[in-house]
Amino acid sequence: MATQDAPSSGVSFETTEEWRLIRSSLDEFIEREVATLSDDLGETWSNPRLRHEADGRLVPEVVEAIEEIRRRSAEAGFYAMNMPEEAGGEGVSNVTWYRAKKHVASHGPGLSRHVLAGPEGPKPLLLQAEGEQVERYLEPTMRAEKSAGFAQTEPAAGSDSPAMATRAERDGDEWVLNGTKQWITNAPYADFLQVFARTTPREEAGRYGGITCFLVEREEYEVGSLNNAVGSVGRQAEVHLDDVRLGDDRVLGTPDEAFYEAMGFLSLGRMELGAEAVGGAEFLLDRATAYARDREAFGRPIGAFQGVSHKLAAGRAKSYAADAAGYRLAWKMDEGREAIEDSSIFKWFATRALWEVADATVQVHGGNGLSEDNPFMDALHHARILRIVEGTDEIQLNTIAKQMGLR
Numbered sequence: 369m370a371t372q373d374a375p376s377s378g379v380s381f382e383t384t385e386e387w388r389l390i391r392s393s394l395d396e397f398i399e400r401e402v403a404t405l406s407d408d409l410g411e412t413w414s415n416p417r418l419r420h421e422a423d424g425r426l427v428p429e430v431v432e433a434i435e436e437i438r439r440r441s442a443e444a445g446f447y448a449m450n451m452p453e454e455a456g457g458e459g460v461s462n463v464t465w466y467r468a469k470k471h472v473a474s475h476g477p478g479l480s481r482h483v484l485a486g487p488e489g490p491k492p493l494l495l496q497a498e499g500e501q502v503e504r505y506l507e508p509t510m511r512a513e514k515s516a517g518f519a520q521t522e523p524a525a526g527s528d529s530p531a532m533a534t535r536a537e538r539d540g541d542e543w544v545l546n547g548t549k550q551w552i553t554n555a556p557y558a559d560f561l562q563v564f565a566r567t568t569p570r571e572e573a574g575r576y577g578g579i580t581c582f583l584v585e586r587e588e589y590e591v592g593s594l595n596n597a598v599g600s601v602g603r604q605a606e607v608h609l610d611d612v613r614l615g616d617d618r619v620l621g622t623p624d625e626a627f628y629e630a631m632g633f634l635s636l637g638r639m640e641l642g643a644e645a646v647g648g649a650e651f652l653l654d655r656a657t658a659y660a661r662d663r664e665a666f667g668r669p670i671g672a673f674q675g676v677s678h679k680l681a682a683g684r685a686k687s688y689a690a691d692a693a694g695y696r697l698a699w700k701m702d703e704g705r706e707a708i709e710d711s712s713i714f715k716w717f718a719t720r721a722l723w724e725v726a727d728a729t730v731q732v733h734g735g736n737g738l739s740e741d742n743p744f745m746d747a748l749h750h751a752r753i754l755r756i757v758e759g760t761d762e763i764q765l766n767t768i769a770k771q772m773g774l775r
């Protein structure tokens with residue numbers, strides 16, 4: 369029998385007072401601010417056909433509403449609350465950030481997903497900003513007055529990103545950048561990008577060495593065609609760098625070391641994505657379960673058929689297990705422990721769990737699952753995307769296998 373004096377196991381999933389407060393104020397913020405902006409947009413938001421220009425780009429009213437949500441969220445102290453206080457964040461733990469990311473995702477796929485900083489927001493990489501870079505890039509991005517992007521992927525280098533062809537060559541006091549990036553999130557709307565370019569040949573610097581990160585401003589890069597992924601139309605684009613001349617003041621971090629510096633934050637990115645998957649799965653399971661209780665066929669609620677209930681129960685079991693792995697990862701990161709394998713396991717498992725839950729949700733809703741008026745097909749497409757970005761399924765398994773000594 370448990371007594372008050374029972375020794376602590378050291379493991380706790382207890383909801384902290386801090387999290388209770390953040391959760392209720394986040395809910396209030398979403399209900400008040402996000403819902404108002406969404407209502408103001410009216411059909412421009414609710415009708416997916418009106419959200420985009422002919423090439424897929426988001427229409428200006430939608431871009432403005434998203435930017436407004438981010439600014440208000442930053443003012444309220446939510447947007448980049450995981451960043452350190454010295455940089456203007458709240459310095460919350462990884463466990464709290466994990467909870468926040470998951471909780472916002474559990475509100476569903478609407479405008480609320482912009483409340484917390486994503487790829488367009490400040491990331492720890494930007495904490496390397498020095499001198500004038502702090503005022504010009506870090507601080508306004510923390511306040512969500514500016515938005516950014518992370519430009520690594522190229523037409524011929526995705527998973528194998530160190531094989532990038534983009535070069536930055538020295539010409540007197542300047543760097544001259546040439547190359548093409550693709551699939552760059554927020555590129556059409558960003559104020560600046562963090563562009564990765566090779567500065568020392570692979571033969572001299574090794575596979576991961578010789579890559580430098582540059583801060584490239586909106587008028588210095590050209591946005592090419594949009595890369596309209598099904599489930600993410602209007603958000604990614606090609607970026608052309610054509611003899612872009614930059615001074616040393618645009619180098620972020622240490623020259624030639626950018627790849628190692630970015631790898632240091634890999635686990636955080638995977639945790640954020642996995643949290644989004646777990647929250648998304650919770651949202652879908654709630655909707656599908658309510659529907660299965662209510663919808664009748666053959667004289668009974670469809671949830672009474674095992675063919676239906678087992679799909680939802682399996683989804684519940686997988687998202688439950690994914691959540692536990694997410695907590696464990698966030699906790700390990702807070703403890704300052706190495707979490708490479710944990711982050712790959714979590715990202716791989718959580719995004720696959722979401723994919724299965726999204727598929728089950730569509731199936732349980734029958735024809736209604738396919739309707740544009742419901743968010744389920746969008747969720748399915750989005751779930752598919754999460755299995756490709758921040759390292760594909762296969763790349764996560766490679767990492768896990770390597771940790772097991774198999775490569």
Ligand SMILES: Cc1cc2nc3c(=O)[nH]c(=O)nc-3n(C[C@H](O)[C@H](O)[C@H](O)COP(=O)(O)OP(=O)(O)OC[C@H]3O[C@@H](n4cnc5c(N)ncnc54)[C@H](O)[C@@H]3O)c2cc1C
Pocket residue numbers: 487517518519520521525526527528550551552553554597600604753756757758759760761762763766
């Ligand atoms: C919606 C979206 C947003 C994105 N946002 C950004 C962004 O903001 N910035 C950015 O830089 N990039 C971004 N990307 C690019 C993304 O990171 C890449 O698509 C991803 O890394 C995979 O690269 P790839 O598409 O070139 O596929 P490839 O690397 O060509 O892979 C193709 C297939 O081969 C498999 N494969 C490759 N290598 C191995 C291996 N060693 N072992 C086993 N299988 C392997 C892969 O798993 C995959 O199934 C985004 C992509 C999408 C779709």
